[in-house]
Amino acid sequence: MKSIKxxxxxxxxSIITGCAAGNKYDYNQADISLPVKGSxxxxxxxxxxxxxxxxxxKPAKFVGLQRGGxxxxxxxxxxxxxxxxxxxxxxxxxxxxxxxxxxxxxxxxASDTSLITSVIKNNGQQKNIVLTVNEWKTDVMMSxxxxxxxxxxxxxxxxxxxxxxxxxxxGKETVSGAGFEGQNSRVATSTFETxxxxxxxxxEIIEALEK
Amino acid sequence: xxxxxxxxxxxxxxxxxTGCANTELISDVDPNKDLSxxxxxHVNKFEKDGRGIEIIIAKKLNEMGxxxxxxxxxxxxxxxxxxxxYSDKWMxxxxxxxxxxNIDFRDPETNYKFATGxxxxxxxxxxxxxxMVDEVLNEIFKQQKGH
Numbered sequence: 001m002k003s004i005k006x007x008x009x010x011x012x013x014s015i016i017t018g019c020a021a022g023n024k025y026d027y028n029q030a031d032i033s034l035p036v037k038g039s040x041x042x043x044x045x046x047x048x049x050x051x052x053x054x055x056x057x058k059p060a061k062f063v064g065l066q067r068g069g070x071x072x073x074x075x076x077x078x079x080x081x082x083x084x085x086x087x088x089x090x091x092x093x094x095x096x097x098x099x100x101x102x103x104x105x106x107x108x109x110a111s112d113t114s115l116i117t118s119v120i121k122n123n124g125q126q127k128n129i130v131l132t133v134n135e136w137k138t139d140v141m142m143s144x145x146x147x148x149x150x151x152x153x154x155x156x157x158x159x160x161x162x163x164x165x166x167x168x169x170x171g172k173e174t175v176s177g178a179g180f181e182g183q184n185s186r187v188a189t190s191t192f193e194t195x196x197x198x199x200x201x202x203x204e205i206i207e208a209l210e211k
Numbered sequence: 212x213x214x215x216x217x218x219x220x221x222x223x224x225x226x227x228x229t230g231c232a233n234t235e236l237i238s239d240v241d242p243n244k245d246l247s248x249x250x251x252x253h254v255n256k257f258e259k260d261g262r263g264i265e266i267i268i269a270k271k272l273n274e275m276g277x278x279x280x281x282x283x284x285x286x287x288x289x290x291x292x293x294x295x296x297y298s299d300k301w302m303x304x305x306x307x308x309x310x311x312x313n314i315d316f317r318d319p320e321t322n323y324k325f326a327t328g329x330x331x332x333x334x335x336x337x338x339x340x341x342x343m344v345d346e347v348l349n350e351i352f353k354q355q356k357g358h
Binding site for chain 2 (some may be wrong): 033034035036037099142143174175176177183193194197198201202203
């Protein structure tokens with residue numbers, strides 16, 4: 001009877017945690033195919049504007065939740081160990097370079113407009129891409145859902161906005177059934193590729209980048 | 212005590228079995244892309260696919276009134292307005308079944324993914340590949356009809 005109780009306890013703990021603890025996703029491996037072709041120099045900055053990161057409740061490398069058998073959440077973080085926005089910047093830089101641009105990566109410590117303008121002016125590029133991540137988080141249990149709020153801006157050398165596009169989910173957006181860590185990471189990354197490339201497929205954005 | 216144990220075991224299996232009948236059918240089409248203007252497709256064979264899913268996809272697109280070819284990425288017709296890429300995942304549960312099918316439509320010049328569809332079906336909700344191709348493609352095109 002004691003060994004049966006131990007076995008039940010073991011299985012219960014396994015179900016509750018499952019493979020939920022310690023999951024990591026590979027956003028810096030995202031392969032984003034952009035609907036633009038261009039040339040010349042451009043700068044790129046990705047800003048983390050998630051309020052729970054600013055407040056310190058979650059680290060910058062937090063990317064979402066993986067839930068155990070009873071819905072109990074465990075944090076998912078970046079595989080690289082770097083912040084989510086650093087991973088996004090690496091992936092987006094690679095994609096812009098594939099599209100023909102020479103990319104200068106910029107770092108903004110906050111989403112403050114005057115700070116962004118100051119960094120852009122100091123850098124001196126004619127065209128500047130600023131991606132603000134107000135929210136990006138996956139929530140995984142039986143299915144994979146993503147909650148996102150993204151703003152893409154193209155700014156000139158003085159920090160003036162030339163074009164912008166935004167995209168956000170209406171609450172949790174289900175994108176797939178859930179599997180193990182590797183598969184979930186691929187789905188999350190693929191969803192990021194889709195959402196980011198979609199932002200670029202805006203006539204004003206394309207015109208601002210290609211002229 | 213025995214009754215409590217029986218109840219726990221039965222509850223456990225009921226919870227476990229609901230996971231065996233999980234389905235998701237999702238599509239995401241760029242609202243800036245007018246799918247009605249896309250009439251010709253080329254279905255790229257997924258390198259890991261040994262079941263000829265690309266033939267099923269091309270056949271279904273042709274049945275839907277489009278012009279679809281299939282093969283490798285090296286023989287894409289110049290007239291193709293969209294490249295179709297897919298990936299399938301199979302599992303074993305007494306027999307093999309298709310767990311997941313992803314279908315993407317890409318621009319042939321930029322490789323930009325302007326439409327995506329996904330069907331996910333666990334064991335108790337399984338369908339054959341033809342039915343899964345059918346539901347994913349219908350789900351993608353249904354999005355545009357709603358506009």
